[in-house]
Amino acid sequence: MVESTTRDDRPADLRRVLVVAGWVAAGFVGVGTVLGELPDGTARVVVVTLTVVGLGLWLVSLSPRVTDQRILFACLVAAGLIGAVIDRLNPHGPAYILSFMTVAGIGLRLGRRPAIVAGAVVIAALAWAEGSTSSNPTGAALNVAIGAGFLLVAAAFAGANRDANDRAQEMLRLEAETRRAREESAVLAERGRIARELHDVLAHTLSGLAVQLEGARLLAEHTHADPRLVEQVSNAQGLARSGMAGAKRAVATLRGEALPGPEQIPELVEHARLATGAAVTYRVDGEPGALAPELGLPLYRAAQEALANVAKHASGALTEVIVTWTPAHVTVEVTDHGGTPTGLPSGGFGLTGLAERAALAGGHLEAGPHADGWRVCLTMPRAKPEVPR
Known part of the structure; x- marks a missing residue:
């Protein structure tokens, strides 16, 4: 991962190096012109003024904010022509470097056709300036034209390579x-299939079970059955309804709807009261705040699993649900006291799966007996743990 990031940053690093080099070259030309030998009279003022204007145009062309090809064309051609004129007026100064700089900029920043036109104009002007002040005009013009032409071609190749890298x-x-996007689409399709299966099988089964239990309760009351049997059937009916609500939430989650979190725990408490008829208290300590869905879901599942276990294994137990918010963590604690053991077998996988899910998100689950009941406590971080690269 680190290697890929470094490779992706190379084009940007190269651009920064080129910009710095352009500024250094501009500084060299400016300082060399001021400190070097200048012509006398009006020509001195003209040379200094044109140097300032030419360097200004060159620096404008270096700016990454200037991307319009017409503006770049005008700035580079004008700077190159100004360099040629200065070279003609002050042959002993470093102004010719400005023309070579603009030739490199033309190859790097302009498209192929504009680069050919602009490069030809600047190279021709520079060759004229060098030839007109040399004792061997033809040789000087050819040498400058050949050198600038090679520079233009090399810069154009470098620009093409940079653009190809950007496109890649x-x-x-x-x-x-x-x-x-394909992977997300496949995941959503699979989740949709599972959601349909849950809706068609589990939700319908629980709905039918609730109806059957309601009939059994009415029959028990009509036949004056043992009140304890009526109570147990009513509790089972409440659990079936709670299971239907949980199945609907699971279907909604699989279909991409909002994940349940600590804010839905009061609903679980109310469902537990209605389903078991036992006392279930709820308390919030600290200041609640925003929590990522993948961190809030384990808290909700912990309360759900713990309340379901109380109803299953400790009938009539007094249950306390406490949600504690601290600056760094959120804790949900479910503790039951007393109650009558039902003797029902334990699946043993609910808390195990919950502990594994919490650990993946940076949380920690504690579950075990205490003085007169059972305690389940899940602590989750309020912020996602950083994944080391």
């Missing part, structure tokens, strides 16, 4: 986004 990086980015 963009294609890789688009490919990664497409692959991620």
Whole structure:
């Protein structure tokens, strides 16, 4: 991962190096012109003024904010022509470097056709300036033209390579986004299939079970059965309804709807009261705040699993549900006191799966007996743990 990031940053690093080099070259030309030998009279003022204007145009062309090809074309050609004029007026100064700088900028920043036109104009002007002040005009003009031409071609190749790299990086980015979209689509399709299965099988089964239990309760009351049997059937009916509500929430979660979190725990408490008829208290300590869905869901599941276990294994137990908010963590604690053991077998997987889910999100689950009952306590961080690269 680190290697990929470094490779992706290379084009940006190269651009920064080129910009710094351009500024250094501009500074060299400016200082060399001021400290070097200047012509006398009006020509001195003209040379200094043109140097300032030419360097200003060159620095404008270096700015990454300037991307309009017409503006770049005008700035680079004007700076190159100004460099040629200064070279003609002050042959002993470093102004010719400005023309070579603009030739490199033309190859790097302009498209192929504009670069050919702009490069030809600047190279021709520079060759004229060098030839007109040399004792061997033809040889001087050819030498400058050949050198500047090679520089233009090399810069154009470098620019083409940079653009190809940018296009390759963009294609890789688009490919990664497409692959991620396909994976998300596949996950959503699978979740939709599971949601349909849950709705068609589990929800319908629990709905039918609730109806059957309601009939059994009415029959027990009509036949004057043992009141304890009526109470047990009513409790079972409440659990079936609670299971239907949980199945609906699971279907909603699989279909991409909002995940339940600590804010839905009061609903669980109310369902537990209605289902078992036992006393279930609820308290919040600290200041509640925002919590990522993947951190809030384990807290909700912990309360759900603990309340279900109380109803299953400790009939009539007094249950306390406490949600504690601290600056760094959120804790949900479910403790039951007393109650009558039902003797029902334990599946043994609910708390195990919950502990594994919490550990993946940076949480910690504690579960075990205490003085007169059972205690389940889950602590989750309020912020997602950083994943080391």
